[in-house]
Amino acid sequence: MKKIIQKMSQGLEWIGGLMILLMTVVVLLQVIMRYIFNSPLTWTEEFARYLFVYITFLGAALLIYERGHLYVEIIFNNLPIRIRKILQLILDVIILGFSVFLTISAKASMDVAEGSFSTAMHIPMNYIGFSVLLGALLIILFSLWNIVQDVKGAFSRGGED
Incomplete structure (x- = not known):
């Protein structure tokens, strides 16, 4: 499973790039x-905007895998290792919960947008x-991968300083 997740991460890096x-x-x-x-194209701004949206969400997922999102590192790193592991697990569960909510909301938004098309490129808004x-x-x-790693890490090396 680890190799599959790593390959997905590498694939996301390439696609994002x-x-x-x-x-x-x-x-x-x-x-x-x-x-x-002196002859502007009508579709380029819209295309760039939609690409930016994809880059944003794929990048957010990649940062979750790499644990690259911002947090107050100076405080976090000065906590005892056991507290850090517990906080990391709590953060991962919160992110998971938010992502489930986001998934449900995105699906509902796609349902509402069904039949709508973009102005310049005339592509279905569902694609966005x-x-x-x-x-x-x-x-x-x-x-989920991070939570599994957190739980595994909690039982390795005793979780002590």
């Missing part, structure tokens, strides 16, 4: 078309809502 590169190219194309050829659903599902997966 490609999306950032694609977004940069699209924005650069828009700048060139607008200021050099899917970014939230996908990110939330990945966060659930990585949160």
